[in-house]
Amino acid sequence: MKKQIIIATLALGAFVIGTNNIQAQTATTTVNITLNDVISIDAGSIAIGGAVDFNYITAEDYNTSKTAIVPTSLIVTSTKNFDVKVKADGANFTNGSNNIPVNVLIIKAATGGSMAGTQNSIVLSDSDQVLIANAPLGSALTLNLDYTIPATKSSSSDILGKPAGTYTQTVTYTATAL
Amino acid sequence: MHTPTSNFLAFFLFICGGLSVFAQGISMSPTRLFFTGNPGEIVTEPVTLSNTSDTDYVFNVNTKDWEREEDGNKVYFDANSLKQSNATWISTIASSINLPANTTMEIIVTMKIPADASTSEITNSMLFFTQIGKQKDIAQQQKGIGIIALFEFGLHVYYTPVGNNVKSLDIVSMEELTDTASTTKKVAVGIENDGNMVNDATVELEFTNTASGEEIKLKPINISMLPGTKQVVLFTLPEGISGSYLGVSIIKMAGTNDLRVGEKDFDF
Numbered sequence: 408m409k410k411q412i413i414i415a416t417l418a419l420g421a422f423v424i425g426t427n428n429i430q431a432q433t434a435t436t437t438v439n440i441t442l443n444d445v446i447s448i449d450a451g452s453i454a455i456g457g458a459v460d461f462n463y464i465t466a467e468d469y470n471t472s473k474t475a476i477v478p479t480s481l482i483v484t485s486t487k488n489f490d491v492k493v494k495a496d497g498a499n500f501t502n503g504s505n506n507i508p509v510n511v512l513i514i515k516a517a518t519g520g521s522m523a524g525t526q527n528s529i530v531l532s533d534s535d536q537v538l539i540a541n542a543p544l545g546s547a548l549t550l551n552l553d554y555t556i557p558a559t560k561s562s563s564s565d566i567l568g569k570p571a572g573t574y575t576q577t578v579t580y581t582a583t584a585l
Numbered sequence: 586m587h588t589p590t591s592n593f594l595a596f597f598l599f600i601c602g603g604l605s606v607f608a609q610g611i612s613m614s615p616t617r618l619f620f621t622g623n624p625g626e627i628v629t630e631p632v633t634l635s636n637t638s639d640t641d642y643v644f645n646v647n648t649k650d651w652e653r654e655e656d657g658n659k660v661y662f663d664a665n666s667l668k669q670s671n672a673t674w675i676s677t678i679a680s681s682i683n684l685p686a687n688t689t690m691e692i693i694v695t696m697k698i699p700a701d702a703s704t705s706e707i708t709n710s711m712l713f714f715t716q717i718g719k720q721k722d723i724a725q726q727q728k729g730i731g732i733i734a735l736f737e738f739g740l741h742v743y744y745t746p747v748g749n750n751v752k753s754l755d756i757v758s759m760e761e762l763t764d765t766a767s768t769t770k771k772v773a774v775g776i777e778n779d780g781n782m783v784n785d786a787t788v789e790l791e792f793t794n795t796a797s798g799e800e801i802k803l804k805p806i807n808i809s810m811l812p813g814t815k816q817v818v819l820f821t822l823p824e825g826i827s828g829s830y831l832g833v834s835i836i837k838m839a840g841t842n843d844l845r846v847g848e849k850d851f852d853f
Contacts, residue, residue: 443614443615444614444615444616444617445612445613445614445615445616446612446613446614446616446738447610447611447612447613447635448610448611448612448736449609449610450609450610450611450637450638450639450640451609451610452610452736453734456640456716456718456719456733456734456735457733457734458731458732458733458734459731459732459734460729460730460731460732461729461730461731462729463729463730480734482610484610484612485616486616487616487807488807489616490658490659500730500731507730511730512730512732535660535661537658540657540658541657541806541807543807554732556730566730573729573730573731574729574730574731575730575731575732575733576731576732576733577718577732577733577734577735578732578733578734578735579715579716579734579735579736579737580734580735580736580737581713581736581737581738581739582736582737582738582739583616583659583711583738583739583740583741584616584617584739584741585657585785585807585808585809
């Protein structure tokens with residue numbers, strides 16, 4: 408009996424010591440969250456290799472303002488406030504040696520997008536112009552754009568009377584942190 | 586048969602799929618590079634370009650100078666044309682970058698600080714990653730005008746001399762702007778960076794009606810200013826505001842608990 412009591416006492420002692428050992432092994436882990444600034448453009452944006460086309464076939468086409476409404480022209484995620492500028496890569500839409508000045512085109516933010524900030528309407532040129540100024544940071548912010556060629560331009564010698572063909576130019580949208 | 590579990594799984598997969606589509610695109614991190622070092626030293630900083638889309642992209646690397654106008658707008662100039670330019674100090678290993686689909690690339694930006702660089706003045710420039718159009722990026726039609734839309738990121742590049750560590754902004758003016766062509770009232774808060782570091786800050790403006798105690802808090806505006814520059818921050822007031830108000834502007838500077846507070850009485 409005495410022997411059993413000693414064994415039981417030893418077992419209880421071992422259990423308690425073991426429990427304490429388990430408690431002593433409790434570890435703490437530091438969780439670090441590292442945030443880096445990032446700016447991104449979603450692949451669904453039109454302004455990443457997309458095209459916007461204006462077609463002039465009938466006399467009415469030349470005497471009417473044409474607007475191409477392009478939803479989700481830009482989808483931007485940014486961890487800081489940002490600006491969007493726009494510029495043409497040349498002074499003219501070109502078709503071989505024939506030119507149409509890029510200032511026939513007006514680009515402006517349309518309603519319905521989630522990108523805030525100061526929105527401007529710009530007459531396209533080969534200089535950087537502010538399309539969106541100080542847009543608040545956010546995720547997947549959408550910008551819808553209206554591309555307009557007014558009738559005053561399409562019925563003028565800027566466009567009317569130019570040799571038939573496709574006149575093209577690259578328009579670059581630049582996003583920078585504030 | 587649709588069980589609650591299978592419905593949940595389907596919903597979960599739909600959400601995950603949606604998010605992964607949502608996140609596809611091109612990203613750049615960080616958005617600003619801050620170099621420091623002594624004249625004559627060569628220092629480097631990484632920038633990460635990530636293409637999570639299924640399309641390959643090619644970017645041209647180029648630099649420009651820039652300065653900020655008083656309204657906060659950045660204006661670009663040819664590289665190495667401004668006095669505070671560091672465009673010729675920086676380089677990357679390649680002048681064009683191929684970024685295949687679903688890849689991430691770390692690009693090392695190297696700055697060679699000239700031996701005769703100022704030990705007190707900050708320099709800056711902008712490094713651009715400009716998408717290069719591919720053969721298929723052509724207008725679709727045969728007659729008319731075609732616009733090919735491309736994209737570029739601008740990466741701020743700053744050099745701060747080792748000894749520069751004073752962060753300070755000052756409110757130099759608070760004025761109501763009168764525009765006879767518009768009924769919208771605006772208040773302009775003039776701010777000067779009188780420190781010697783680039784300073785990010787949030788500008789707040791609130792009004793208290795001196796008769797009724799009514800408080801109007803306007804949406805804060807973020808700014809970033811180079812040393813020695815001035816900026817005018819415009820706040821649009823609510824339609825129909827009328828009466829005597831005490832205007833209080835508070836500037837909260839990033840990275841410090843310092844505040845700047847300006848007060849002025851207004852009669853609208």
